[in-house]
Amino acid sequence: MSFIPMVTPPVMQPETAWWFVFQNNKLLVEEKDGSVTIPQIRNLQEIGMTPIRKQYLGTLDGQHCYSVEVDEQMMPPKTMEFRGLRGLFESLDKDLWSIAGQAxxxxxxxxxxxxxxxxxxxxxxxEKERAKVCQPCNLTNYPRLSPAIIVAVLKDNKLLLGAPTRYEGEIYSVLAGFVEPGESLETCVAREVEEEVGIQVKNIQYFGSQPWPFPNSLMIGFTAEYAGGEINVDPTEILHADWYTVDKLPNFPGNASIARRLIDWFIEQHQ
Ligand SMILES: [Zn+2]
Structure with missing residues (x-):
């Protein structure tokens, strides 16, 4: 499917559109034949709801897409329910999930x-830009993005993995952190690895990126090589970290996040 992002809505309200309805960051999905999808309806009144605010998103294969926010009290119809976006990653169509992440x-x-x-x-x-302006002082605001790096550090045939405190030590992953003002991505990679595990890195290479709407990150992936230092974790961020060979990997993220893509890349290189 092909999505074209747009800001200016059509003059006439379309007969049907994709409606991305949110209640406290949870997305309204419709259960159909054992799977879930986004409701295709004319408007919210059709399903007994009233929007607080509405935004136009663009078209998906020619069909208009809207996002709306509804009140906490709104009850969805029987065939629909509000669900967390993260948990819908496996079950919702990839394009729809991606538009929902933007929405x-x-x-x-x-x-x-x-x-x-x-x-x-x-x-x-x-009117023509995703921006909000204050007329009296002319301040313009655009949707905010927080860039974050994520890096796979290799030492010979081993991968550096850490157990972040936020997963309570149950999942190991590659290291990640937010970019600070004034930093290049490479400087950020070197700083984050040094801060979190006390390791110096070299040969930092771009790997790929992924929008991560929790809440507004853009994950920028890198690979790097060990350059020096001994593992010494920052206990506020990482419970434990070590170098792992491909045959002895601990529990790692199970979804298709960029963290998983970096780990899969390491596995492919070392099988
Ligand atoms: Zn102002």
Missing amino acids: VQIVAWDQTHQFCGSCGQATESM
């Missing part, structure tokens, strides 16, 4: 940028 960020941005951060006046949405 959840636009909904949250719209909700939190109703007023100017500088002077407090109400903002206005721009």
Whole structure:
């Protein structure tokens, strides 16, 4: 399927559209023949709901897409339910999941940028751009993205994996962290690895990237080689870290995140 992002909605409300409906960051999905999908309806009234705010997203194979936010009290119809986006990764169509990831960020941005951060006046949405402007002080706000690096560090035939405190030691993964103002991605990779496990790296190479809407990250993946140091973890972030050969890997992330793609890449190289 092909998605074209757009900002300006059609003049006439379409007969049917894809509706990405959010309630507290949870997405409304419809159960159909044992699988889940996004409701294709004319409007929210059709399913007994009233939107708080509505945004136009673009077209998916020519069909218009909207996102909306609804009140906590709204009850979905029997065949539909609100579910966490992360948990829908395996069951929802990949294109729809990806648009939903974009939609959840636009909904949250719209909700939190109703007023100017500088002077407090109400903002206005721009017509041809995904932006909100404050007329009195001319401050323009765009949806915020937080870039984060994620890196697979190799030492001979071993991969560096750490057990982040946020997974309570049950899952091991490659290291990751947010880019700070003024940092290049390479500087960030070197800093994060040094801070989290006390290791120096060299030969930092770009691997790939992935939007990660939890809440508004862009994950930028790298590979790197060990250059020096002994493992010494920062206990506030990492419970334990070590070098692992391909035949002795601990529990690692099971979904198709970029962390998993980096680990799969290591496995392919060392089988
Ligand atoms: Zn202002």
